[in-house]
Amino acid sequence: MTQSSLLNPQILETAKRRERSYAWRQTRVAWLFIAPAVLLVSLFSLLPVVFNVGLSFTKWQRFAGIDEFAGFGNYRRLFALPYFSEAMLNTAIWVVGAMVFPLIFGLALSLLLRNMAFQETIKSLFFLPRIFAPTAIGAIWYYVYSPHGVLNSMVSGVTGSEFDFGWLYSGSTVTGAVIVTFVWQNLGITMVLLLLGLSAIPKDPIEAARVEGASSFQVFRHVVWPLLLPTVLVVTILNVAAGFTTFDLLWVMASDFPGKRTLSLAVYMYYESFGKGAWAYGASVAVVLGFMVIVVSAFLAVLQTRVTKRIQ
Incomplete structure (x- = not known):
C-alpha cells in the first residue's frame, strides 16, 4: 500500500470506524465482567445508603412504619x-x-x-x-x-x-x-x-x-x-x-x-x-x-x- 493510499480520506474513515467498533466491543466485554460486581455493590451497599438517607427524613419508629414525612x-x-x-x-x-x-x-x-x-x-x-x-x-x-x-x-x-x-x-x-x-x-x-x-x-x-x-x-x-x-x-x-x-x-x-x-x-x-x-x-x-x-x-x-x- 502506497503512502498516497494511506492518506485517502475513505481509507482513513474506514480505519477509524474499525477502531471505534473494536473499542466498543472491548467496552462491552469489560462491562460484562464487572456487571456482577456492580450489581452486588448496588444491592448491598448503594441501595441501603439511599434508603437510609430517605429514612432520615421521616418519623419512622420501631414497628410503626414510615407513617409521616419529617423534613429536616x-x-x-x-x-x-x-x-x-x-x-x-x-x-x-x-x-x-x-x-x-x-x-x-x-x-x-x-x-x-x-x-x-x-x-x-x-x-x-x-x-x-x-x-x-x-x-x-x-x-x-x-x-x-x-x-x-x-x-x-x-x-x-x-x-x-x-x-x-x-x-x-x-x-x-x-x-x-x-x-x-x-x-x-x-x-x-x-x-x-x-x-x-x-x-x-x-x-x-x-x-x-x-x-x-x-x-x-x-x-x-x-x-x-x-x-x-x-x-x-x-x-x-x-x-x-x-x-x-x-x-x-x-x-x-x-x-x-x-x-x-x-x-x-x-x-x-x-x-x-x-x-x-x-x-x-x-x-x-x-x-x-x-x-x-x-x-x-x-x-x-x-x-x-x-x-x-x-x-x-
Missing part, C-alpha cells in the same frame, strides 16, 4: 441535643487517636525492624492481634481494665496497696483505655504497610546523603520522610476511616459505662436505632457520620495525590 426535623433535633455534641467530641478524639498513635508507634517499629535480625518473627508477633475479631479483643481487654483485672493487679503490686479503679466506668479514662486497645490491635498492619513503603524507597538518595555527611536524623527528615509520605497518607486514611466507624470495641468494652451512648457517633447511632427504636433519628446520625467520613477521606485522598505528584 431529625437533623434539627440532632444538633440541639447535648448527647450528640458529646458523641461528636468523643468521635473527634477517637479519630485523632486512631490517626496519630498507630502511625507514631508503627513508624518507630518499622524503622527499628527494617535492618533487625528475626524481622519476620517480630512482625508476626505484632501482627497477631489483627487476626482476632474486634469483639474478642474487646472481651479480653475488658478484663484487663476491670476493677479486679490485670492492670489494677499490676498497679497494686507496684504500689503495695489495693487499687480497684474502674477504667471503663469513668468518663475521663474510658475513651483513652479503648484507644489503647485499638492501637494494640492495629499497630501490626500499620507497621507492615510502613515497612513496605520503606522497602520501596530507592537506596541511592540515602547513600548520597550519607556521603555528603548527613546525620541519620537528617537523612530521615530530608530523604526518607518525603518519599514515605504517600504511604503514610494511605495508612492515615485507613486509620481515620476505622476511627470514625469503630463500634464493636466500644460496645463490648464499655457496655456498662453509664453514658455509653456518647462514646462515639457509631455507638450513638446504634443506641438510638436499636436501643430506643428511633430508627429515623438513628438514620440521620448515620448520614452525618457518613458525610464526615467522606469529607475527611476525600481531603486526605486529594492531599495524597498532590504529594505523590510533587515527589514524581
Whole structure:
C-alpha cells in the first residue's frame, strides 16, 4: 500500500470506524465482567445508603412504619441535643487517636525492624492481634481494665496497696483505655504497610546523603520522610476511616459505662436505632457520620495525590 493510499480520506474513515467498533466491543466485554460486581455493590451497599438517607427524613419508629414525612426535623433535633455534641467530641478524639498513635508507634517499629535480625518473627508477633475479631479483643481487654483485672493487679503490686479503679466506668479514662486497645490491635498492619513503603524507597538518595555527611536524623527528615509520605497518607486514611466507624470495641468494652451512648457517633447511632427504636433519628446520625467520613477521606485522598505528584 502506497503512502498516497494511506492518506485517502475513505481509507482513513474506514480505519477509524474499525477502531471505534473494536473499542466498543472491548467496552462491552469489560462491562460484562464487572456487571456482577456492580450489581452486588448496588444491592448491598448503594441501595441501603439511599434508603437510609430517605429514612432520615421521616418519623419512622420501631414497628410503626414510615407513617409521616419529617423534613429536616431529625437533623434539627440532632444538633440541639447535648448527647450528640458529646458523641461528636468523643468521635473527634477517637479519630485523632486512631490517626496519630498507630502511625507514631508503627513508624518507630518499622524503622527499628527494617535492618533487625528475626524481622519476620517480630512482625508476626505484632501482627497477631489483627487476626482476632474486634469483639474478642474487646472481651479480653475488658478484663484487663476491670476493677479486679490485670492492670489494677499490676498497679497494686507496684504500689503495695489495693487499687480497684474502674477504667471503663469513668468518663475521663474510658475513651483513652479503648484507644489503647485499638492501637494494640492495629499497630501490626500499620507497621507492615510502613515497612513496605520503606522497602520501596530507592537506596541511592540515602547513600548520597550519607556521603555528603548527613546525620541519620537528617537523612530521615530530608530523604526518607518525603518519599514515605504517600504511604503514610494511605495508612492515615485507613486509620481515620476505622476511627470514625469503630463500634464493636466500644460496645463490648464499655457496655456498662453509664453514658455509653456518647462514646462515639457509631455507638450513638446504634443506641438510638436499636436501643430506643428511633430508627429515623438513628438514620440521620448515620448520614452525618457518613458525610464526615467522606469529607475527611476525600481531603486526605486529594492531599495524597498532590504529594505523590510533587515527589514524581
